[in-house]
Amino acid sequence: MSARSFWRPGKGQSRAAVYSFLGLVSWFPVIASFNLYVAEVTRINGKSMYPFMNADRDSILRRDVCLNWKWGANRDLERGMVVTLRSPTQPENIAVKRVVALEGDVIRTKAPYPVATVMVPAEHVWVEGDGPPGTSLDSNTYGPVSKQLITGRITHVLYPFNKFGPLEWRDHKRPLVY
Amino acid sequence: MVFTHFRARPFHLTLQTFKLMCAVHLFQTHVFAVGATSGPSMCPTFAVDGDWVATDMTHARNRRKELRIGDLVQYRIPILENADGIKRLVGLPGDYVCMGTPGERGEDQMIQVPEGHCWVLGDNLTASRDSRIFGPLPLALIKGKVVARVLPYGQSGWLHNPLQSAETSQLGS
Incomplete structure (x- = not known):
């Protein structure tokens, strides 16, 4: 040849x-x-970010499709950002949560966390789901999570089309730091 | 010829190199990688400087469920940004481990390693940043299992788990 x-x-x-x-x-x-x-198109499963995501989960099976931006995801985090992370308790699961507190912040915990207030240690963040307490397996169960576990940020919603566009995580009304 | 083909098509050469780099990178992060170690925390297993080791990345996150106590693991240090460490696995989920250093205050404190976490310690306890400092390590941060020493040349070879499982006959007698 x-x-x-x-x-x-x-x-x-x-x-x-x-x-x-x-x-x-x-x-x-x-x-x-x-x-x-760099980026991946991700489908959001479950109820932990309801009603911000999967708003129709009680009526239909449709799940939101989002753009998961991965480049530099664990740098320059801000309170309120929606991130994906590897669950500390189930290594193969990717969880979607909201960053509630950054390192050095003192956070008032919710049930079932055993201590009333916690200071988030260095290189860690406190993540919570948006739903009422008890609907999400988040830092109130497993404590502060290392930034190294964060795999990406949800930056855009692609589907459903009526929510299409950048994710307005800053406008979400929620007491972030007590 | 290959050379004349690429000389006539510089963009094609750049593209093929990029594709090759992606493939090599994925191989190194998901299958097998060789890298240099540094630091005193694993003395005397690894020297402070100059040792190169090979890591089997298929054990990432313990997804094969084959990591055992006594194995050496490479992991992302949870309290530093993009830094890897190599430590010895001392506890798996559910195990009870000593939180302190033998011979020091707090050595009698115990903790049960939570679900999805492990407990890692350096071989050189007096100069090691390990689970005694950052607590249980999420298995999701484990990148792989250190399987061989590559350099220095005379000491290269497979690294075996020094712990042997207890024989039931010994327990019975």
Whole structure:
């Protein structure tokens, strides 16, 4: 086989098919890296961010689809941001929560946390779901979480279309720090 | 020839290099990686400087459920930004571990490692930043299991778990 035929497949159709398949496969690592480190389209499961997300969860099975921005997700966090993180208690699960307090903040905890007030330690954040206490497995159960567990930020809503656009996490009315 | 092909197409060369870099990076973060260690916390297993180790990344987050007490794990340090550490696994979820340092105040305090966490310690307890400082380590921060020493050349080889499981016959006698 001459070198030229390696780079420019011959007339054989099966060989052309193999090369086009290899050309397709060679893009998989690029797409996987993009989804891991830059952005990914994520579907929100569960009730922990209700009613901010999955607002129709009581009437239909539709789940919100969001853009999960991963680049520099655990840098320059602000109170109120909606982030995805690996659950500290279930390593294979990705959770969606709201950052409620940053390092150094003193937070008043909710049930079932055993202590009334907590100061969030260095490089950690306090995350909570939006629903009423007891509807979300969050920092009130497992305590402050390391920023290293945060995998991304929810920046845009893609579906349903009536909510399409940037996620207005700043406008969400909620007592963030007591 | 390959060379003439890419010389005529510089953009194609850049693109193929980028694709290759992505593939190599994914291999190093999800399958296998070799890297240098530094720091005194794992003396005498690893020297303060100059040791290179190989890590099996398929054990990330303990997803294969094969990590055992005594294994060496590479993890993201929970109290630092984008820094990795290598420590020895001392407790898995549900285990009771000593929170303090033997011979020091607080050595009798115990904790049950919570669900989804583990307890890691350095071999050199007097100079180690480990679970005694940052508490239980979420398994989600574990990147892989250190399986071999690569350098220095004379000491290279597989690293074996030094703990042997107790034989039931020994317990019975």
